[in-house]
Amino acid sequence: MIWMVLLFPLLGALLNGFLLPRRSKLLSHGVAVAAVAGAFACACCVFLEFFATRHSHLYFGFNWLQAGKFTAPFELVVDQLSGLMILIITGIGTLIHIYAGGYMKEEVTTYRFFAYLNLFVFMMLLLVLGNNLLVMFVGWEGVGLCSYLLIGYWFQEEANAKAGMKAFLVNRIGDIGFLIGIFLTYKHFGTVSFSELSSWMNLMPTLAEPYPKALFWITLSFFIGACGKSAQLPLYVWLPDAMAGPTPVSALIHAATMVTAGIFMMTRLSFFFYAAPDTMLIVACVGALTALFAATIALVQTDIKKVLAYSTVSQLGYMVLACGVGAFDAGVFHLLTHACFKALLFLGAGSVIFAMHHEQDMRRMGGLRKHLPITHGVMLVGVLAIIGVPGFSGFFSKDEILWKAFIFPTYGPILWGIGFLAAGCTAFYMVRLLCLTFYGTPYQDKSAHHHHHPHETPWYMWGPLVVLALLSIGVGYLGVPDFLAHLVGGHNLFAHYLEGLIYIPASAQGAWGHLHAEHAHELEWGLMLSSVALVTLAAGTAVFCYTNRPVRGVASFLGGHFPRLHQLLLDKYRVDECYQRKIVTPLAEISTFLWQVVDVRVINGCVNWVGYLLMGTSGIASFRMTGSLHRYGFWVLAGTVCVLIISCF
Amino acid sequence: MVEVWFFYFFAAIAVVASLGVILLRNPVAAAMLLVVTLCALAAEYVLLGAEFSAAIQVLVYAGAIVILFTFVIMMLNLGQEEVGQLAGFSKWALLLFMLGGAGVILIQRLSMGALPPGVPGGAASDNTYEVGMALFTKYLWPFELASLLILLALIASVVIARKPTFPSRDA
Amino acid sequence: MSAMVPIEHSLILAFLLFFIGAAGVLIRRNLITVLMSIELMLNSANLLFVAASRQVGNVEGQVMMSFVILIAACEAAIGLAMVIAIFRRYGNIKTEFLRALRG
Numbered sequence: 040m041i042w043m044v045l046l047f048p049l050l051g052a053l054l055n056g057f058l059l060p061r062r063s064k065l066l067s068h069g070v071a072v073a074a075v076a077g078a079f080a081c082a083c084c085v086f087l088e089f090f091a092t093r094h095s096h097l098y099f100g101f102n103w104l105q106a107g108k109f110t111a112p113f114e115l116v117v118d119q120l121s122g123l124m125i126l127i128i129t130g131i132g133t134l135i136h137i138y139a140g141g142y143m144k145e146e147v148t149t150y151r152f153f154a155y156l157n158l159f160v161f162m163m164l165l166l167v168l169g170n171n172l173l174v175m176f177v178g179w180e181g182v183g184l185c186s187y188l189l190i191g192y193w194f195q196e197e198a199n200a201k202a203g204m205k206a207f208l209v210n211r212i213g214d215i216g217f218l219i220g221i222f223l224t225y226k227h228f229g230t231v232s233f234s235e236l237s238s239w240m241n242l243m244p245t246l247a248e249p250y251p252k253a254l255f256w257i258t259l260s261f262f263i264g265a266c267g268k269s270a271q272l273p274l275y276v277w278l279p280d281a282m283a284g285p286t287p288v289s290a291l292i293h294a295a296t297m298v299t300a301g302i303f304m305m306t307r308l309s310f311f312f313y314a315a316p317d318t319m320l321i322v323a324c325v326g327a328l329t330a331l332f333a334a335t336i337a338l339v340q341t342d343i344k345k346v347l348a349y350s351t352v353s354q355l356g357y358m359v360l361a362c363g364v365g366a367f368d369a370g371v372f373h374l375l376t377h378a379c380f381k382a383l384l385f386l387g388a389g390s391v392i393f394a395m396h397h398e399q400d401m402r403r404m405g406g407l408r409k410h411l412p413i414t415h416g417v418m419l420v421g422v423l424a425i426i427g428v429p430g431f432s433g434f435f436s437k438d439e440i441l442w443k444a445f446i447f448p449t450y451g452p453i454l455w456g457i458g459f460l461a462a463g464c465t466a467f468y469m470v471r472l473l474c475l476t477f478y479g480t481p482y483q484d485k486s487a488h489h490h491h492h493p494h495e496t497p498w499y500m501w502g503p504l505v506v507l508a509l510l511s512i513g514v515g516y517l518g519v520p521d522f523l524a525h526l527v528g529g530h531n532l533f534a535h536y537l538e539g540l541i542y543i544p545a546s547a548q549g550a551w552g553h554l555h556a557e558h559a560h561e562l563e564w565g566l567m568l569s570s571v572a573l574v575t576l577a578a579g580t581a582v583f584c585y586t587n588r589p590v591r592g593v594a595s596f597l598g599g600h601f602p603r604l605h606q607l608l609l610d611k612y613r614v615d616e617c618y619q620r621k622i623v624t625p626l627a628e629i630s631t632f633l634w635q636v637v638d639v640r641v642i643n644g645c646v647n648w649v650g651y652l653l654m655g656t657s658g659i660a661s662f663r664m665t666g667s668l669h670r671y672g673f674w675v676l677a678g679t680v681c682v683l684i685i686s687c688f
Numbered sequence: 689m690v691e692v693w694f695f696y697f698f699a700a701i702a703v704v705a706s707l708g709v710i711l712l713r714n715p716v717a718a719a720m721l722l723v724v725t726l727c728a729l730a731a732e733y734v735l736l737g738a739e740f741s742a743a744i745q746v747l748v749y750a751g752a753i754v755i756l757f758t759f760v761i762m763m764l765n766l767g768q769e770e771v772g773q774l775a776g777f778s779k780w781a782l783l784l785f786m787l788g789g790a791g792v793i794l795i796q797r798l799s800m801g802a803l804p805p806g807v808p809g810g811a812a813s814d815n816t817y818e819v820g821m822a823l824f825t826k827y828l829w830p831f832e833l834a835s836l837l838i839l840l841a842l843i844a845s846v847v848i849a850r851k852p853t854f855p856s857r858d859a
Numbered sequence: 860m861s862a863m864v865p866i867e868h869s870l871i872l873a874f875l876l877f878f879i880g881a882a883g884v885l886i887r888r889n890l891i892t893v894l895m896s897i898e899l900m901l902n903s904a905n906l907l908f909v910a911a912s913r914q915v916g917n918v919e920g921q922v923m924m925s926f927v928i929l930i931a932a933c934e935a936a937i938g939l940a941m942v943i944a945i946f947r948r949y950g951n952i953k954t955e956f957l958r959a960l961r962g
Contacts, residue, residue, distance in 0.1 A: 691864065692864055695864045695868065699868070699872045702872065702876065703872070703875050703876070706876055706880070706899050707879060709879075709895055709896065710879060710880070710882060710886065710887060710896055710899075715889060715891050715892060718891075718892055718895060719895065722895050722898065722899070725876075725902070726902065729902055729906060732869075732872070732906065732909075733906075733909050735864065736864070736869070736909050736912075736913045737913055738912065738913070738921050738924075740925075741905075741909055741921045741924050744928055745905075748928050748932060749898075749902075749928060749931070752932065753898065756936065756939055757891060757894070757935070757939065760891065760943065761891055763943070764891075764942075764943070764946050766889070766891065766952070779886070782886070786878050789878070790874065790878065793874060797867070815921075819921050819922060819925070822918050822922045823922055830926065834926060834929050834930075837933060838929060838933055840933075841933035841934075841937055842936065844937055844940070845936040845937050845939070845940035846940070848937065848940040848941055848944050849939075849940035851947070
């Protein structure tokens with residue numbers, strides 16, 4: 040059954056990519072949806088089978104690599120984490136596939152799109168199911184490749200192709216970290232299998248040198264890999280540009296699944312990370328800073344997809360923060376809820392874009408609530424979920440992370456403060472998005488050369504949205520924090536579910552005692568209420584600022600009085616320009632130097648001069664080769680005679 | 689004993705005529721002297737009891753191959769070859785190597801001692817019959833292959849000699 | 860047929876013909892004459908075959924000699940065709956025009 044989960048999307052990709060007739064869009068769409076839906080059904084079976092026993096199960100495929108003592112079998116593992124992940128990937132993947140059929144209706148080469156999409160699902164499943172780092176790496180690279188292909192799906196426009204290239208290259212930087220991590224792991228532990236590494240770490244009561252130092256570098260390398268995939272500072276720059284792809288791709292890859300690979304990988308290797316507290320501090324700081332950094336950029340963006348993209352970066356920052364403070368369960372829980380509401384938001388934005396005939400600028404929208412009632416409803420749910428309104432899923436997951444950050448012994452309150460501010464920003468920009476798009480007065484197109492009446496999308500586009508909206512509300516209740524759950528006599532189901540997987544190695548118990556220590560519930564209540572208050576305040580401000588046109592009040596006041604700050608945010612802190620100036624341009628100059636001077640002059644020059652030298656000297660040596668047939672014949676004869684003479688004696 | 693004298697007589701003719709082949713500048717005269725050489729050799733074959741070989745020597749060599757040479761000479765309308773220095777080596781070196789080779793072979797021959805005398809009556813009365821039997825029984829497959837070879841040579845010579853239909857490389 | 864010519868004498872004649880032919884190949888600049896010299900060398904081999912056939916008393920040497928004649932015919936045909944092709948290209952058949960092997 041587990042193999043079927045992998046086989047279905049691969050088969051779909053092959054069918055759409057190579058075998059099926061390419062003209063029928065309905066066929067391409069049907070095959071793609073059937074492949075992912077089949078995988079989802081199989082994943083459900085696998086998960087239920089696992090859930091009944093709660094024992095992780097290894098599935099041995101074949102012996103993939105073997106060199107000396109090194110072996111890397113093609114082996115899959117189903118446990119709490121990968122079982123959950125395959126459900127997210129195939130479940131949300133199915134909804135997005137259904138939706139994509141409507142969104143891509145006007146495209147010509149839909150078969151290519153769906154082949155990539157199915158291939159992506161396959162690669163992501165491989166990533167989460169692999170039981171060793173190498174199989175995971177195959178999936179890791181595979182999703183990077185699919186991401187490149189899909190971002191550049193409309194490659195006729197150069198900007199899109201460049202965005203794909205950028206995503207690929209930035210991801211490569213992270214991949215190098217991941218690779219170095221694999222190498223170091225093998226060097227110190229002699230294996231790359233998760234289950235073996237896990238039991239090794241579990242059995243070690245204390246870690247003597249060189250392991251603590253080695254673990255620091257290993258985890259740091261892996262974290263660099265996670266930064267690349269999960270778009271953390273300073274490697275986040277590819278994700279906003281990745282919005283060049285079709286919106287369903289943004290929903291599937293750049294919100295719900297692929298970008299969570301970094302979080303997933305760190306959770307998989309949580310036993311390493313727990314044993315390396317120094318790395319964990321770095322992880323926590325990077326996560327918190329990313330959350331705030333991206334949230335502030337999102338405050339002023341006008342492209343609806345760009346806002347969502349920066350919000351994704353920010354939410355990923357929360358998850359990394361959760362990992363950094365040791366609350367891997369909270370990180371994975373936020374991954375789950377975020378997958379639901381971010382897919383919902385992206386698909387909702389896609390519906391808006393679709394209805395507006397590929398208009399993405401929010402300043403040109405407004406008052407769409409009347410035209411797109413269903414989309415408006417589900418978007419409202421999504422926004423409430425992401426900003427953390429009590430009762431919606433984001434509330435439970437985000438507050439859990441903030442709480443765990445607060446009790447982190449090193450700089451805990453500071454980390455909490457950063458996350459708290461980011462939550463406020465999130466509330467502001469998400470409500471701003473909602474107001475600009477759905478409320479207020481409709482935008483009057485002065486030129487009005489294409490005055491289309493926005494219309495609601497067909498059922499197979501809003502259907503998945505409704506399902507996602509229900510999920511965005513529902514999944515939150517799986518992870519109600521303990522102190523709230525105790526009120527009704529329950530406990531945190533999600534943390535309990537992951538308990539068997541995420542454990543603190545014996546050697547590192549001392550550093551993480553606070554996670555299980557008793558804390559005053561009043562403190563927890565207080566933090567929760569303060570964040571609710573902040574969210575309410577920020578959302579209210581946004582409503583006040585943006586509901587009516589022209590934009591007035593605080594926003595214009597701030598924009599007018601702090602023009603430089605406003606411009607800085609609009610320019611996304613000019614990080615791209617800085618990278619261009621400090622990294623890309625020098626690299627290009629060095630490369631040009633290497634090419635023009637070192638390669639052409641020195642290396643080619645050496646080779647050419649050797650050639651010229653040989654030609655010159657051989658010219659001297661070949662003066663007897665006149666081309667005269669007589670001379671050649673004579674020497675043949677002379678040689679024959681000499682051989683004869685020699686043979687006589 | 690008269691056959692022995694005939695042998696030396698024709699041997700002398702063959703050597704002189706072949707020297708003429710390589711020394712005369714007129715190609716037609718050279719071709720005619722080649723015919724003389726071949727015929728003298730045919731006579732030697734008769735003396736050696738190989739009548740069939742003598743016959744095909746005259747028919748094929750003198751009759752067909754040399755005619756082919758003559759045709760080509762006439763077709764190309766070749767005149768006298770002009771006197772000129774041969775680039776590449778000195779004639780004295782050539783002579784030296786030839787004499788060296790001859791000397792070596794003679795020395796080798798002498799060091800081996802006398803060959804055993806030939807089988808008496810080796811030349812059968814019906815030489816043609818025996819050669820035919822050998823050709824069509826034991827050597828049947830080589831014979832057939834030889835016919836294939838000659839067909840290939842025919843095609844190849846036609847292909848090589850026909851007028852080029854493509855522009856010459858550096859013409 | 861009683862008195863046999865000693866085989867050594869046939870060998871000497873063959874040897875002389877062979878070296879005359881070899882010398883002709885080397886000293887002549889006319890391709891036709893070169894080809895004729897090659898025929899002389901082939902004939903020297905033929906003479907050896909026939910003499911050996913006589914010496915050992917069977918006809919296999921003569922069979923070989925007929926194969927050699929056949930190959931000589933092929934060689935002459937192709938060689939002369941090449942002479943014609945060369946003539947077409949260079950306008951004459953002097954060997955000093957064939958210098959493609961120059962190093």
